[in-house]
Amino acid sequence: MNRSWVKACAWALVVSLALSGCATFDGSANVYSASQAQREETVRFGTVESVRGVTIDASNGQPGVLGALGGGLLGAVAGSAIGGGHGSLLSGAIGGIAGAVAGDQVQSHFAQKHGVEITVRLDDGSLRAVTQSVDGPMFRAGERVRLLSSGGVTRVTV
Structure with missing residues (x-):
């Protein structure tokens, strides 16, 4: 050869x-960058209205x-x-x-990942939609969740 x-x-x-x-x-609710660690986040509570599968193009x-x-x-x-x-x-x-x-x-x-778009009705009645990768628990309509927001990044968690 x-x-x-x-x-x-x-x-x-x-x-x-x-x-x-x-x-x-990554787009995950479970992965934080070094700059996001040890930062205060705003926590809001709500109920999942809908969940749909999406593709995240990195x-x-x-x-x-x-x-x-x-x-x-x-x-x-x-x-x-x-x-x-x-x-x-x-x-x-x-x-x-x-x-x-x-x-x-x-x-x-x-560069493409599976994700979900989660629409949440906050306790104040407003709606928010958050898209994140699928790597943790799957959310269902009617489930109570937390929205964690800091520096323009919002995550949906249980």
Whole structure:
């Protein structure tokens, strides 16, 4: 096996593994950032009106640059191993384009999480809707909950 091909594949693997850490938004009611710890929160009580499943996109609509680069590199290396001369260049270019598209799709997939939109009627009669990831107890209509708010972040907890 060609030594430069093995080296390029190793780098592509490193880039691909790095992509798994690209989705940094957690959106969980159970995860606090360091800046949120030891901060006072406003607590309000209410009753769940409705709960519906949603998808949370942690990419914020931004294209997956690292996914496209990693996929393009891997596709170009794999494609250039096919054929010889100009055929190798052409298959490398096609492989690079196909890999970039595939890498972007993979990164987009990893940036999406399952979540819930919880509509709560507060004790004062007002309605609030909070979206958060699904990682704790599932809420049901009629259940009493707390809304914890601090610095623009609101969480629904039992």
